[in-house]
Amino acid sequence: MTTHTVRIEPLGAEIECREDQTVLDAALREGIWLPHACTHGTCGTCKAQILEGDADLGDASPYALLESEREEGCALLCVACPRSDLVVEGEVDVEEGVDIHPVRDRAGQVAVAEDIAPDVRRVVITLDEPLAFNPGQYVLLDVPGGEQRPYSIASSPADGGRIELHIKRSEDGLCTDGWIFKSLTAGERVTLSGPYGQFSFRPLREEPVLLLAGGTGLAPMVSMLRHLVETGIEREVVLYHGVATQEDLYDAEWFETLQAEHDWFTYRPALSRDSWRGRSGRVPALLAEDYPRASGHVAYVCGSPAMVADTMKALMKARLFPRDIYREDFFDAADRAAGTHVVRSPLIRR
Ligand SMILES: Cc1cc2nc3c(=O)[nH]c(=O)nc-3n(C[C@H](O)[C@H](O)[C@H](O)COP(=O)(O)OP(=O)(O)OC[C@H]3O[C@@H](n4cnc5c(N)ncnc54)[C@H](O)[C@@H]3O)c2cc1C
Ligand code: FES
Structure with a gap:
């Protein structure tokens, strides 16, 4: 397979990339950080400028990479493969305290x-x-x-x-x-x-933490909680887990035990469809009730794109700035086909 040299600016780093390999994949395997979230050409987070050379733009969603952006030489690096040597310019800033693990x-x-x-x-x-x-x-x-x-x-x-x-x-x-x-x-x-992905616990942020999960959006929060328990990092943490019915509420006993053992942790399960002994309603609505003002917190939001979008709105209404919110949208093929959830604001983190 033919390989090409890709120079990543403003770092000036050079990597080898095969014609059947995406530029993002080649960079991450070399331990060079480039922003990305979905890795499937859907969200637009990995957009970069191709300064020199030719690339196959791959399966980039027309909503995430507009025709005008293609004409200006932009590419989504998670789906773009080189057809010649390239020079690309991306946002390469790595947040302090976040480790880079090569793919x-x-x-x-x-x-x-x-x-x-x-x-x-x-x-x-x-x-x-x-x-x-x-x-x-x-x-x-x-x-x-x-x-x-x-x-x-x-x-x-x-x-x-x-x-x-x-x-x-x-x-x-x-x-x-x-x-x-x-x-x-x-x-x-x-x-x-x-x-x-860049959705990960930020160890240098010392504010109280809101973990806001919808359905299986709970998974990364569990990893973060396990990490906090094992490393002894002390943070005040409130976890909201939103599901439809009581049957959908999984691992509740584990969270209840964690809450009983650690006074820094609060577990708030929420059912959107059932009435039960606990709270009923969707996570954004409960959040608005509990936090008329959320400033001073750092929030991590994960779930379906609709759940994430509504929770973002609730957080911003509660005066939490985009710089204090980290998000992971569980995009799937249907979201990609609809193209309705592309994030265009550079202020919003993933
Ligand atoms: C960063 C990230 C992390 C994720 N983590 C998790 C996780 O921890 N847990 C989890 O459960 N999920 C997670 N997801 C979602 C997961 O990756 C898959 O998208 C999901 O499991 C569906 O995969 P699938 O192959 O079964 O469905 P797919 O075949 O991808 O289809 C998804 C749905 O879209 C429909 N569909 C397919 N093609 C089209 C089309 N062209 N138009 C309209 N509809 C279409 C299908 O019928 C189906 O209902 C994550 C997604 C992302 C981006
Ligand atoms: S990471 Fe490339 S479009 Fe989402």
């Missing part, structure tokens, strides 16, 4: 594949070699047939040889309906790569 390929064996709620499975993979990652990051799981899907890691970075995922079934979804919920069982060999 690696890993193989492993499924140790656990269990239903933990209706249409939600916990999959634990024992890797042949450990993977280093920051709490909150995700892996790309290889789906039989050649495609990949992103899943957030719920396990602790201290135990990089064991990757836990929380996976929700998507109707007619290739990876979920077609594999994980159909035939995946303990003992099966799987491959994945990682870590990816």
Whole structure:
């Protein structure tokens, strides 16, 4: 396979990139940080300017990379592959305190594949070699047939040889309906790569923490909580977990035990459809009730793009600035086709 040299400005770093490899992949494997979130050409976070050379723009969503931006020489580096030597200019700033772990390929064996709620499975993979990652990051799981899907890691970075995922079934979804919920069982060999994403716990931020999760958006929060417990980092943390019904509320006992053992942690499960002994309503509405003013906090939001967008609005209404909010949108193929959730503000972090 032909390879090309890609120079990344303003760093001036040079990397080799194959014609069948994306520029983002080549950079992350060399330990060079470039901003990215979905790695599927959907969100626009990895947009960069191609200053010199030719690239195949790949499967970039027309909503995330507009025609006018293509004409101006922009590309989404998570799907763009070189066709000649390139010079690209991206935002390469690494936030202080955030470790950079080069992307690696890993193989492993499924140790656990269990239903933990209706249409939600916990999959634990024992890797042949450990993977280093920051709490909150995700892996790309290889789906039989050649495609990949992103899943957030719920396990602790201290135990990089064991990757836990929380996976929700998507109707007619290739990876979920077609594999994980159909035939995946303990003992099966799987491959994945990682870590990816910039949604991770920021150890240098000392403000009280709001963890706001919808459905399986809980997974990265679990990794962050495990990390806090294991490292003894002291933060006041409130976790909201929003689901539809009581049956959907998984791992509640674990959070209740954590709350009983640590006075820095508060667990606030919320049901949007059922009345029960606890709170009912959607996370953004409960947040607005509990925090008319949220300034002085740092918030991490993860779930479906609609849940994330509504929660962002509630947080900003409560006077939390975009610089104090980190988000992970669980985009899927339907969101990509609709193109309604591309984030255009550079102020909003992922
Ligand atoms: C950074 C990131 C992290 C994620 N982490 C998690 C996680 O921890 N847990 C989790 O459960 N999910 C997570 N997701 C979502 C996950 O990656 C998959 O998108 C999801 O599991 C669906 O995959 P699938 O292959 O089963 O469905 P897909 O085949 O991708 O399809 C998804 C849905 O879209 C529909 N669809 C397919 N093509 C089209 C089309 N052209 N037009 C309209 N509709 C279409 C399908 O019928 C299906 O309902 C994450 C996503 C991102 C971006
Ligand atoms: S990371 Fe490239 S478009 Fe989302």
